[in-house]
Amino acid sequence: MSVASRSAAPPRLPPGLAGLLLPVGAVLAAFAVGAVAIMALGVPLGEALTAFWRGAFGNAYAISASINRAVALALVGTGFVFAARAGLTNVGGEGQIAVGGVAATAICLAPGIADLPLGLAFLVPLLGATLAGGVWGALAGFLKVRVGTNEVISTLLLSFIAVWLLYWSVQSEALLRQPMTSSATLPESLPIPVTTQVPLLTGSYSSPVTLGLPLLVVIAAVTALVLSRSIFGFQLKAVGLNPVAAARAGIAVGASIVTALFLAGAMGGLAGGLMLQGEQYSLKAGFSSGYGFDGLVVGLLARNSIAGVIAGALLFGFLRSGGISMEMGASVPSALIDVLQGLIVVTIAGAAYYVDRGDRK
Amino acid sequence: MDGSGIVTETVVPVPGTRAAAPSLLTMNGIGKSFGSFVALAGIDIDFAGGEVHCLLGENGAGKSTLCNLVFGIHRPSEGAMRLKGEAYAPSGPSDALARGIAMVHQHFSLVNELTVIDNLLMGGSRGRLDRKAEARRIEALAEEFGLALAPFATVGDLSVGERQRVEIVKCLMRRPQVLILDEPTAVLLPDEIGSLLTVCRQVADSGCAVVMVTHKLAEIERVADRVTVLHRGRVSARSDRPAEEIPALVSAMIQRPAARSGEAVVGAIALAKRKPAGPRPPAGEAMQLDGVSFDDRTGVRRLDAVTLSIERGEIVGVAGVEGNGQSELGAILAGLARPTDGRWFAGGRDLTQASPREITRSGVGIVPEDRHAVGSIGKLSLADNLFLNRMRQFSRLGLIDRRRQMEKARDYIQRFDVRAAGATVAFGSLSGGNQQKAVLARELTTPNLRFLLAAQPTRGLDIGAIETVYGLIRDAAEEGVGVLLVSSELDELIAVADRIVVFYRGRIAGEYPADPVHREAIGTLMSGRSA
Numbered sequence: 001m002s003v004a005s006r007s008a009a010p011p012r013l014p015p016g017l018a019g020l021l022l023p024v025g026a027v028l029a030a031f032a033v034g035a036v037a038i039m040a041l042g043v044p045l046g047e048a049l050t051a052f053w054r055g056a057f058g059n060a061y062a063i064s065a066s067i068n069r070a071v072a073l074a075l076v077g078t079g080f081v082f083a084a085r086a087g088l089t090n091v092g093g094e095g096q097i098a099v100g101g102v103a104a105t106a107i108c109l110a111p112g113i114a115d116l117p118l119g120l121a122f123l124v125p126l127l128g129a130t131l132a133g134g135v136w137g138a139l140a141g142f143l144k145v146r147v148g149t150n151e152v153i154s155t156l157l158l159s160f161i162a163v164w165l166l167y168w169s170v171q172s173e174a175l176l177r178q179p180m181t182s183s184a185t186l187p188e189s190l191p192i193p194v195t196t197q198v199p200l201l202t203g204s205y206s207s208p209v210t211l212g213l214p215l216l217v218v219i220a221a222v223t224a225l226v227l228s229r230s231i232f233g234f235q236l237k238a239v240g241l242n243p244v245a246a247a248r249a250g251i252a253v254g255a256s257i258v259t260a261l262f263l264a265g266a267m268g269g270l271a272g273g274l275m276l277q278g279e280q281y282s283l284k285a286g287f288s289s290g291y292g293f294d295g296l297v298v299g300l301l302a303r304n305s306i307a308g309v310i311a312g313a314l315l316f317g318f319l320r321s322g323g324i325s326m327e328m329g330a331s332v333p334s335a336l337i338d339v340l341q342g343l344i345v346v347t348i349a350g351a352a353y354y355v356d357r358g359d360r361k
Numbered sequence: 362m363d364g365s366g367i368v369t370e371t372v373v374p375v376p377g378t379r380a381a382a383p384s385l386l387t388m389n390g391i392g393k394s395f396g397s398f399v400a401l402a403g404i405d406i407d408f409a410g411g412e413v414h415c416l417l418g419e420n421g422a423g424k425s426t427l428c429n430l431v432f433g434i435h436r437p438s439e440g441a442m443r444l445k446g447e448a449y450a451p452s453g454p455s456d457a458l459a460r461g462i463a464m465v466h467q468h469f470s471l472v473n474e475l476t477v478i479d480n481l482l483m484g485g486s487r488g489r490l491d492r493k494a495e496a497r498r499i500e501a502l503a504e505e506f507g508l509a510l511a512p513f514a515t516v517g518d519l520s521v522g523e524r525q526r527v528e529i530v531k532c533l534m535r536r537p538q539v540l541i542l543d544e545p546t547a548v549l550l551p552d553e554i555g556s557l558l559t560v561c562r563q564v565a566d567s568g569c570a571v572v573m574v575t576h577k578l579a580e581i582e583r584v585a586d587r588v589t590v591l592h593r594g595r596v597s598a599r600s601d602r603p604a605e606e607i608p609a610l611v612s613a614m615i616q617r618p619a620a621r622s623g624e625a626v627v628g629a630i631a632l633a634k635r636k637p638a639g640p641r642p643p644a645g646e647a648m649q650l651d652g653v654s655f656d657d658r659t660g661v662r663r664l665d666a667v668t669l670s671i672e673r674g675e676i677v678g679v680a681g682v683e684g685n686g687q688s689e690l691g692a693i694l695a696g697l698a699r700p701t702d703g704r705w706f707a708g709g710r711d712l713t714q715a716s717p718r719e720i721t722r723s724g725v726g727i728v729p730e731d732r733h734a735v736g737s738i739g740k741l742s743l744a745d746n747l748f749l750n751r752m753r754q755f756s757r758l759g760l761i762d763r764r765r766q767m768e769k770a771r772d773y774i775q776r777f778d779v780r781a782a783g784a785t786v787a788f789g790s791l792s793g794g795n796q797q798k799a800v801l802a803r804e805l806t807t808p809n810l811r812f813l814l815a816a817q818p819t820r821g822l823d824i825g826a827i828e829t830v831y832g833l834i835r836d837a838a839e840e841g842v843g844v845l846l847v848s849s850e851l852d853e854l855i856a857v858a859d860r861i862v863v864f865y866r867g868r869i870a871g872e873y874p875a876d877p878v879h880r881e882a883i884g885t886l887m888s889g890r891s892a
Contacts, residue, residue: 229760231752238749242738248695248729249750250718 026347055325060207070317076295077309079267086260087240092155094292095162096133100272103132114193121195133269141261145254189283198278210278224306391440408570418591419823433457463532464541473517522553647843648812652703671843678858686867726804730816739789744770777802794826
C-alpha cells in the first residue's frame with residue numbers, strides 16, 4: 001500500500017548529508033558576516049586575514065597552541081555530551097576547569113610530588129584535577145537528586161563559586177599565592193616544578209602540543225563506545241528519555257544523574273589540569289577565560305556526537321587563536337570571534353530546529 | 362504494521378441514501394503519512410449539520426488522526442477539505458476554532474485549581490471581567506443543551522463526567538458548526554454515558570455536526586445517525602442506518618466475520634475462562650496487602666487500609682471508577698511509591714520498602730496503567746523495551762551483545778505475537794495493542810514470576826488485541842501466577858477474573874464472585890452507594 005506523495009513538502013536532504021552540510025554552511029555564512037564586519041571596521045580584509053592565518057596556522061607554535069586550546073574545548077564538550085545523554089545540561093564547564101586548575105596547582109606545589117617517579121609527578125596532579133572537577137559536577141547532580149535543583153542553575157552558580165575560589169586562592173598567601181617579596185609581586189601562584197609539567201609530544205617548547213592530545217583521543221573513543229554500546233550508556237539514555245520508566249525498570253536514576261554529572265565535571269577538571277600543567281605553568285586570576293563556555297557551545301553544537309565535538313573544538317580552537325592574532329596584528333577586536341561563534345550557534349540551532357520539525361511533520 | 366497484508370475493503374451497501382442535510386465539512390481524498398507510516402489514505406467523508414456522525418474503528422485505524430486533521434493539529438499530506446463549500450486548511454487549532462470547529466479531547470485541558478467559570482472564560486475574555494453576567498450567560502447556554510453546571514465550583518472537586526461537561530460547554534460557547542468528541546465515553550460511568558449521548562443529540566439538533574469517535578457499539582446503536590468505519594487508515598464501511606447494521610459494522614471494523622457481534626469481546630474472553638483439567642497450579646499465596654494506606658502530598662488519603670490476599674493461579678479483579686485509589690495501589694506495587702501505612706508481601710517477602718529492582722527480583726511483574734509514562738520508553742527500540750529491566754543478561758565486558766539481544770527479542774516477538782516491522786523499530790511507532798503485548802512479554806517473562814499486576818491492560822486496545830492480552834494473562838494464571846487485574850471495564854473483569862473487589866474512595870467497598878448476576882450490585886458499589 002504505497003501512497004504516492006504529491007504533497008508540496010520541500011525536498012529533504014538525506015540525514016547524513018544534512019548533518020554535514022548544516023554546520024559547514026553555518027560556519028561559511030558566519031565567516032561571510034565576519035568579513036563584512038571587518039570591512040565595516042575599515043580594516044583591509046587582506047590584512048586581517050593575514051593576521052588571522054598567522055595566529056591560527058602561521059607556524060608550529062601557533063598550530064600547537066590552537067590544538068591545545070582545542071583539546072581543552074573538546075574535553076569540556078565531551079563531558080557535556082555525556083551529561084546530555086542522561087538528559088542533563090552541564091553549563092558549569094568554566095567552574096569545573098577552575099577547580100581543576102586550583103587542584104592541579106595545589107598538588108603540583110605540594111612537597112614531594114615533584115619527585116615522584118614514572119611520570120607520577122604530572123599524573124597525580126592531573127588525576128587530582130579530574131577528581132576535583134568531578135566532585136564539582138557531582139555536587140550539582142546531588143542537589144538535583146536530593147532537592148530537585150535544576151542542574152542548569154546549579155552548575156552555573158557553582159561556576160561562579162569556583163571562579164571566585166580561584167581568585168581567592170591566588171590572592172591569599174595562605175593558599176596558593178607566591179610569597180610577596182615586594183609590592184610588585186603578582187597575584188599568582190609559584191610556577192609548578194618542571195617534572196609536574198605535562199610532557200610535550202615533540203619535546204620542544206616551539207611546538208608545544210602536549211600529551212593531552214593523545215589522552216583526548218583515547219577519552220573520546222572510550223566515551224563514544226560507552227555511550228553507544230555499553231549497559232551504562234543504555235541506562236543513561238533511558239534515564240534521559242524517561243526517568244519514571246527507567247526507575248520502574250530498576251535503573252538507579254539518582255545514581256545515574258550524579259555519575260553523569262561527575263563524569264562531565266571530571267572532564268572539565270582534566271581540561272583545567274592540562275591547561276595549567278601543559279600550558280600556563282602557574283595559576284593566575286584569569287586562568288580559564290571562557291574555555292568552559294566555549295566548550296559548552298562545542299558540546300551543544302555537536303548534537304550528541306563525539307566526532308562533532310572534536311570537529312567543533314578544532315574549529316573554535318583555531319578561531320580563537322586567529323582572533324587573538326587579528327586583534328594584535330590588524331586591530332580587529334577579538335570580540336568579533338564571539339560574534340562569529342554566536343552566529344554559528346544561532347544558525348545551526350535554528351537550522352536544526354527546522355530540520356527536526358521537518359522530520360516530525 | 363502487521364504481516365497479513367490482506368486488506369479487504371467491504372463497503373456496506375447503502376440502499377436508498379437518506380436525504381441528509383447539506384454537508385458542512387467535506388474531506389476529499391485525504392491522506393496522512395508520518396514518515397513511511399501511512400496513517401490515512403484516500404479518505405472521502407462528509408459531516409452534515411444536524412447529524413451525530415460516529416467514527417468507528419479499532420485502535421490505530423486512524424480515527425484520532427482524522428480528528429486531528431480536522432482540528433488543525435496535523436496537516437493532511439494529500440487531499441483537501443472544504444467547510445461550507447469554501448476551502449478549509451486550518452493552520453492550527455486556533456484557526457480551526459475561529460472557523461467554527463471545536464474538539465473535546467480525551468485528556469481534558471482544564472485548570473483544576475480554578476473555578477468552572479474561570480476555566481470557561483480563560484483566554485476568551487477581554488477587559489473587565491463580569492463573572493456574574495458571564496455565569497448567567499453560560500448557565501443559559503448549558504440549560505439549552507441540558508448540561509447541568511455549577512459555575513462557581515472548583516474544577517478539581519468535580520467528577521470526571523462533570524469536568525467533561527465543562528469541556529463541552531467550553532466548546533459550545535463558541536457556537537461551533539462542527540463539534541468533535543474523541544472517545545468521550547471512555548472515562549464515564551454508565552449513567553453519565555447516557556446523559557452525554559443525550560447532549561450529543563441535542564447539540565446535533567441545534568444544527569451542529571457532531572463527530573464522535575468510539576468503539577462502543579451500544580453507543581452507536583443509541584445515538585448515531587451515520588457511521589463511517591475506518592480500518593487501517595481507509596474507509597472500510599459506511600452506514601446510514603447503523604442501528605440495523607451493527608454486525609456488518611463490526612466485521613468491517615475488525616475485518617473478519619463477527620460471529621458474536623457486540624458481545625464478541627466478552628464472549629471470547631469468557632471462553633478462555635473455563636479452566637482446563639490440566640495439572641493444578643502450585644498452591645500458596647502470591648501477594649498480600651496488609652492494611653495498606655497511602656496519603657498523597659497534600660495529605661489526602663488515597664488508599665485506606667486495603668487488605669487483600671491473592672492465591673497463586675487466581676485472578677482478582679479490581680472494579681471501580683478511575684481515581685478511587687487504583688493508581689496509587691499500582692504505584693506502590695511497582696515500587697514507585699511507599700505506603701503511608703501497612704505492609705505488602707509477595708511470596709512471603711515483605712516488599713513494603715523494596716526498590717523496583719528488588720520487586721522484580723522477587724518475581725513480581727507489573728503492567729502499569731500508563732504504558733507510555735511508566736511501562737516503556739517510546740524513543741528506544743522495541744528490543745530495548747523488551748529487556749528494559751534485564752539488559753544485564755546481554756552484558757559482555759560491560760558492553761551490550763546486540764546479536765544475542767536481537768535473537769532473544771525476535772523469539773519474544775514471535776511468542777507474544779508482537780507485530781512490528783522489526784526488533785529495532787522505535788517502540789513509540791507500534792500500535793497500542795502491540796506495545797501492550799511487548800510490555801506483557803517483558804513482565805510475563807520475569808524470572809520466577811508469581812504475582813502480576815495488570816492495570817488497565819486493555820485500555821485503548823482493539824478486540825483482537827484484547828483477546829490476546831487476556832489469553833496471555835489467563836495462561837500465566839494457569840501456570841500459577843496470582844494476578845491483580847485493574848480495569849474500568851466491568852464486563853471484562855466479570856469475564857476474566859475469579860472474584861472482584863470494588864474500590865471506592867481508596868477502600869475496598871465490597872467483594873463479589875465474578876459472575877454476571879452481580880453486575881448491578883458491583884455497579885452500585887462503584888458509584889458509592891451501598892448495595
